[in-house]
Amino acid sequence: MFLTVEGLTKAFGELEVLKDIDLEIEKGNILTIIGPSGSGKTTLLRCLNVLEMPNKGKFAFHDGVQVDFGKEPSKKEVTSLRRRSGMVFQSYNLFPHKTALENVTEGPLIVQKRPKSEVLALAENLLDKVGLADKMNLYPHQLSGGQQQRVGIARALAIEPELMLFDEPTSALDPELVGEVLKVIKDLANEGWTMVIVTHELKFAEQVSNQVIFMDEGQIVEQGPPEAVLKSPKEKRTQQFLERILNP
């Protein structure tokens, strides 16, 4: 088991957004999360990355590290938790004043203080891998949405995380650009990355994931292998959600 999450709870004021979530992520597995808007998918991902501080819950990692959010973790603990995962945002959030290459080198070079020649080689390699070898010196506004998101993926990979988190990575894209981003994610899947992906692309979810979770109102309603959850869901709410997506 790569990561076990137990009793994860998060509220914004009165609003309980995550209600006692239990989750297991196996090493090399791909977990996709589906569910209606507002069900807490983004918040769950952000809690895994501690961009949002959970109110309660425990993380247990494969290497024995445990974090109990019963008391607020130290800055150092937060940093080392974040170090484990790379995050890809729905709206890319690239640094607009930096080139594609600089976006990717920023983490390893400035934060991790690795040698420049090593970081340059790493970044060029990653940009090549996401198909942007010829766009390295362009600024984000000179790139299409699909290209920007691929830079976003390279930037997240550059810190060499153990886990990749994707929050609706293709939702902001024009339909014709969705494929190029999904292809990059599929490549990562084939390389054996451990990933958690929030998505509305059901076909993609079916193709890449080992496990699918359906969330609603801050709870995991149903989970299992993709065929089971996506093709023959047991829960009424899952059935209704899939129905709505397939026949809008």
Add this chain to the structure above:
Amino acid sequence: MTITADMGGWELFKNSLWPMIQGGIKYTIPLTLISFTLGLALALLLAIMRLSNRKYFTIPARMLVSAVRGTPLLVQLSIVFFGLGSIGLTIDPFPSAIIAFTLNVGAYASEIIRASILSIPKGQWEASHTIGMSYWQALRRIVLPQASRVSIPPLSNTFISLVKDTSLASLILVTELFRKAQEIAARTYDFMLLYLEAALLYWIICFVLSIIQDRIERRLERHISN
């Protein structure tokens, strides 16, 4: 070049030009540049203090900004020079003016800088944190460079206002451009001519600055065309 009371208008104009320009070069321009630079540093500090979530940073910063913005510059200058002088803390005219103008720029520019930092989307902070940056790293490398582009147009207005405001330093005996005009006018009684001449010089300086401002803004627009 001597100046006498019986001089003709054109001659007086010509002969007082150089003393006024000298006042500008020796005092108006250094006063502006030094106060603006120090003021920006103060402004950045105040902006960061106000963005903190600790009361012992936010409250003093807010009080200082509110006090400076809520009182006339002339009164501030008088407090620093005459006020402090009268309680035994004598500061020369020029450094007094620097202190007052620095405080002034600091207070006004801190609002501009604070607003520009707040205008940077939260996603920029979050992306910085996910690649491992601390608050200070994110501020310095990601947020401030973008915020500075947003704040350059309003800050250049502050700069141009400062050039004009330095004329108030004449009241605490700094022999800057306008003080020179006053001195000559006191001898020749030709107030209209000399004050118009001073106005013209300020106008030329500000006109040149506004052209530079325009250029910078156009270049910035090209950079943030996304």
